[in-house]
Amino acid sequence: MGAKKTLKKKIKSLKAQVKQAAQSAPAKASLVSPLAPAQFPDLPAIRGLRLSTAAAGVRYKGRTDVMLAVLDPGSVVAGTFTRSATRAASVLDAQSKITRDSAEGAAFLVNSGNANAFTGAAGVASVTALCAALSQKLGLPAARIFTSSTGVIGEALPHDRIVAVLDELGSGLSAAALPDAARAIMTTDTFPKGASAKVDIDGQPVTIAGVAKGSGMIAPDMATMLVYIFTDAKITRSALQSMVSRQTDRSFNCITVDSDTSTSDMVLVAATAQADMPVIEDTTSDAAQIFNDALGAVMLDLAHQVVRDGEGATKFVEVAVSGARSDADARKVAMAIANSPLVKTAIAGEDPNWGRIVMAVGKSGAEADRDRLSIRFGPHLVASQGQVAPSYAEQVGAEYMRQQELVIGVDLRLGVGAATVWTCDLTHRYIDINTDYRS
Amino acid sequence: MGAKKTLKKKIKSLKAQVKQAAQSAPAKASLVSPLAPAQFPDLPAIRGLRLSTAAAGVRYKGRTDVMLAVLDPGSVVAGTFTRSATRAASVLDAQSKITRDSAEGAAFLVNSGNANAFTGAAGVASVTALCAALSQKLGLPAARIFTSSTGVIGEALPHDRIVAVLDELGSGLSAAALPDAARAIMTTDTFPKGASAKVDIDGQPVTIAGVAKGSGMIAPDMATMLVYIFTDAKITRSALQSMVSRQTDRSFNCITVDSDTSTSDMVLVAATAQADMPVIEDTTSDAAQIFNDALGAVMLDLAHQVVRDGEGATKFVEVAVSGARSDADARKVAMAIANSPLVKTAIAGEDPNWGRIVMAVGKSGAEADRDRLSIRFGPHLVASQGQVAPSYAEQVGAEYMRQQELVIGVDLRLGVGAATVWTCDLTHRYIDINTDYRS
Structure with a gap:
C-alpha cells in the first residue's frame, strides 16, 4: 500500500508537471492560416487555356511541384516583375520576352522548391534548357515560353528533373486544372490562392481567373510573389500591359508581410482572345474599364490572400493614410506603419499601442x-491634434484589437495625399518558420 | 501487482510526456542579455560633474527612474537628436538650447517610464515645469537645463512626481554616481551601459565617461536612444559639436535592432573644461584628434552595448559592406541586410542562409x-561572382553561425564605397517583449 501510495503521489506530481509544461509550450501552430478564406473558390475554366501539374521532386519527393499552363495561339501576355537588383535568371528571361508581340501560343512553366536565384551561369543555362525542351515538346518558339522558379536561393536548379516530367505534363493538360496549379506553386503557403471574376462586355461573358503563391519575403516594389492570371478577353498586348502595371501598383505593390523583397517573383497575365467580343485596344473605352475593374478586383483579391497567408499571421490589417502632402508621402507613412516590427508585434499582442503608430509616422x-x-482604430478616434482624444477609452481600443481584421487610420491633415496598404501581424510563428534551418 | 504494473507504466508515459513538453517549451528567458559585457566598467569621476538618482514613481513604484547631472560653470554642451517628425517635447526643447553659448553651469534631468511624447500642449507644459523647478533649485537659467524622457509614448508625464524629488536629487549629488545614473535611465534594457576613456593631452590626463540606455526601437537616423557623455576636456562648444555629430554618424547611426526610430532620444555630451590643458578650438590639431578618437571609441562602445542589449538578441552581428559605388550605397546595402527580418531570423536559427543576404542586397x-x-561569413568565402564559391562547404558556414559574434562581409566589386553597421538577431524573445500589452 505504501509503495502504491508513493507511486500515486508520483503520478500526481508528474501530471502537474505535464500540465505546467504544456502551458509554457507554445500553442501548436495551426497548419492553415487562421486568416485563410473558408474554402478555395470555384475557378471557371478559361477558353484557350489548359494546365497540368506534376511531382518532379525538385526539392521534396512526392509533392506536386511543377505546373504547366499552355495558351492557344492568339494569346497575349503581360507582366510585372520584381525590382530586385539580384533578380533570378527566369525573371530576367521573362522580362526580355514580355514586350514581344506574337500570334503564336505561349506557355508558363513554374516550379516550386528551388528559386534558381544567385546561381550564376548555371542558372541561365537551366532556364535555357527548360525553354528549349518545352519548346520542342509543344512546338512553340522558346521566346513564347515563360519560366518561373520559387524556393531556396543559391542552389543549382536540378532542371533535368523538370525536363523529365515534361511528357507527363504535356499529356495531362486539362482546362480544369487551375486549382491543381494553385497547389503546385506553393512553398511555405498554408493554403492555395485563387480568385476569379466574370463580366459582360457587349453582352458577352468574359472570364478572368488567377492563382498566386506567396507568404514570406513579401514587400512592395513590384510583384513579390508568383501570380498567374488568365482571361479569355480579346485585348491588345499593350492595353493589357498598361492595365496590369497600373493594377499591380494598387494591389501587389500595396502589401507587405516582412518588408523583404524576393529575387524571383512575377505577375503574368495572359489573355486568350477567345471571348466573343471586340478587341480592347485602349484603357479608356467602356469595355476597357469594365475589364480593368474586374482584373483589378482579381489582383487585389489575390494580393489580400497573400497577406492572409503571411508567415505566422493571425491578423489582417489595413493601413489607410489620408491628409498627406502627396500620395507618395501617404504611401511612405502607410508602409512605415505596416513594416514596423513594433507596430506588428503590438497588433499580435492585441495591444492598442497607438504610440508605436506615432513613432512609425x-x-x-x-x-x-x-x-x-x-x-483611428477602425471607427474609434484614438488620437487627434497631437494627443490622445478626449473621447477615447483604452478599453474600447483593447476591445477593437481583439478582432481578426483591423483598420488603422491615420490622417496627417496636411493635404489630400492618400494611400492604403495591407499587412499582417508579427508573431512567434514567423520566427519559428524562419529560424528553421534553410526553411 | 497488476495495479502496480499499470501505475509504473503510467509513470513511464507521464515521464515521457514531461520530457517532450519540456523540449517544446521555449528556453526560459535569461534576465540579462547573453551578449552583455561581463561586468559594468569602472567609470572614472569627471571633474566638474556631480550626479544623483531618485525613485519618483513615474510609472513604477520603488525603482530608480530619475537621474540628475549637474555641470559646473564653464561647461559646454553638444548633442545630436532623433530626426523623427514626431519628436517629443523634451527633444525639441533641448534642440532649441543646444546651440547657445554660455559660461554658466548646466544640468541634465532624465526620467524613464514615460517618454512624454505625443502629449501635445501638456507635454510642452511638463518640460517647462520641470525646467522652471530645477532652474530655481539649482540657480541656473532654464536655458541651461536639458530634460529627456523615455518610456511609454502618448501618456501625460506626471511631472509633479519628478518635481517632488528635486530636493532629494539636489542634496544627493555626488561625483561617483555615474553607475547609478546608468541604471536610472533603463527601460527594457537588461543591463546598464557605461564606457570610458582616458587620454593624455599635452601631458595632462583627460577623462571621458558616458552612460546609455536603449534596447528596442533602435534604428539609425540620429541618436535613437539616450546617451550622456561627460568629459573634463577643455574644448569649445563648436569643436565639441562637430566631433559629436561626426562620431554619431559612425556609431549610434550605424546600429539597428528593429529598424524602428524613437521619438524621444538624444545624445548629450558635456565638457567641464576642468582638465589642465589648452582649449581645443578646432578638429584638426593633434590634441583635437586624440580627443576625437577617444570620444569616438566611447560612443562606439556604448552603441555596441545598445545592440548587445537588443530586445531578445542572442547574436551580435557586424555587417561590413565594401566595393560599393559610394559610401551611401554601401550603407543602404548594410542596413538592408541588418534590418531584414529574414536575415535576422536565419541568424537566430544559426542557418548560414546566404541566399537571404543576396535577397537583401x-x-x-x-x-x-x-x-x-x-x-563572406567571417573569414569564409561563401559566394563569389554570383554563385556559391567552389571552396565553400555548407558545414563550415553552419559551424561559423554557431558563434555569438558574427561578421557578414559583402563585396559588391563596383567601386570603393564602404560601410559597417551592427545589429542583432530576431528571436522569440523580441516577440515576447513586444507583444506584451503596453510593454
Missing part, C-alpha cells in the same frame, strides 16, 4: 506635423 | 551586380 520620412496628426 | 536600392557580388 515619425520615422517614415514623410512630412508630418505631430500636432495635426489623428489616429 | 537586391532590395536595398543600391547599385549591385548579381554576378560580381561576393559574400
